[in-house]
């Protein structure tokens with residue numbers, strides 16, 4: 001299985017849709033969008049999106065979450 | 076004159092032990108004096124404000140730090156832990172107070188020159204306060220502002236050839252004991268394996284995508300100086316397959332009092348004459364040692380490599396020569412479900428740098444694939460194993476259950492037969508059965 005060509009758009013769409021109630025997402029929330037794919041393949045894609053500046057990391061120190069860049073508060 | 080009154084913190088200095096409060100006051104004073112004319116890039120009174128906000132937290136019985144944040148250096152998802160103060164007007168020096176984790180070198184060997192270089196960066200761009208070392212082993216630099224992070228990262232990586240450590244849901248900075256570099260008990264070169272895997276798994280260290288944190292720790296022998304058994308999701312503990320090597324002459328020298336037991340560690344008090352029966356043989360947890368006349372004997376098949384006898388008489392007893400490591404999985408601190416120690420997964424695996432530790436990496440890959448697929452958010456490997464069973468982990472690792480996987484007989488019956496393993500499967504002929512058994 002390969003990731004769909006529009007996988008990145010699918011992620012942005014999904015996170016935008018949910019952004020009214022939630023701005024930070026676990027990696028699992030993203031990888032579950034592609035149940036056929038290995039989590040490691042999804043990880044590669046998601047990290048590309050971070051490097052491109054579409055997504056950003058949020059960290060508590062113990063847990064890391066992902067969000068659309070600029071969404072949610074700084075703290 | 077201190078910037079903030081800190082009566083409650085001052086009390087902490089009155090005990091018999093060195094106090095972190097005194098350390099912080101000393102640093103606050105040193106920054107104010109600035110004898111080296113450092114061009115401080117963050118507020119000079121950062122440490123005064125830290126003392127102030129801590130006092131306020133004690134007064135209120137609540138923290139004044141906000142939880143987490145979107146800070147880091149470009150391309151890395153870990154290594155920086157964002158902290159912001161929720162009283163920035165009163166304590167502007169700690170409005171930002173981010174932590175930077177710096178990877179410790181394997182075996183924590185560094186030169187004093189390196190430590191000075193780190194401190195030059197940190198006095199200039201941070202609070203000057205450190206924690207040597209954090210519980211994962213990192214050098215922890217406490218307190219800087221967001222705009223300093225990229226500068227610090229550049230200096231650490233470009234000038235001092237070092238890297239940030241792990242934080243968040245990724246592989247944490249791997250930690251190891253001194254191993255063969257200093258220790259005769261070591262069954263493999265922990266420094267080499269730790270360093271190799273740190274390089275091999277850079278992506279896992281810096282780009283978080285695990286359900287939660289994941290720790291590797293490497294101990295050269297079961298003495299577990301880095302506490303891998305208790306503190307790592309995957310512990311690599313040195314062991315040997317063959318027999319403990321016995322030097323019978325040295326055994327006699329211990330008995331005769333010529334060599335002090337435990338390397339002389341108990342010299343501070345007179346414990347009486349060394350008694351091999353009482354202090355070694357009777358304390359062997361498996362009862363596999365005895366004296367046959369003047370000869371010490373060990374039934375090596377029963378030995379669990381507890382290290383007790385070797386620690387007591389290191390010149391008489393030595394680890395075997397056919398060495399490798401055991402892999403234990405699932406240790407963790409008590410956030411959910413309580414504290415857990417590691418469970419033995421792989422009794423013996425070769426530690427072979429010539430094939431890039433192929434056998435070990437094979438287990439790591441299988442465990443990560445399984446945990447990334449099955450683990451819930453914020454679930455440590457040990458919790459996933461408990462929820463889904465140890466047997467499921469064995470299947471994921473293509474391993475057969477073995478008696479060494481059972482901690483106590485009949486206590487943790489997590490190993491079940493599968494239909495294909497039972498002759499005739501689950502189907503049975505009731506009529507045939509009734510011939511022998513009444514209703």
Ligand code: SF4
Pocket residue numbers: 252253254255258259260261262294295296297298299300301
């Ligand atoms: S764990 Fe064993 S090998 Fe490593 S330093 Fe401690 S005693 Fe030596």
Ligand code: SF4
Pocket residue numbers: 358359360361362363364373377378379380381382383384385
């Ligand atoms: S290492 Fe421990 S179990 Fe093995 S012989 Fe020595 S005391 Fe007994």
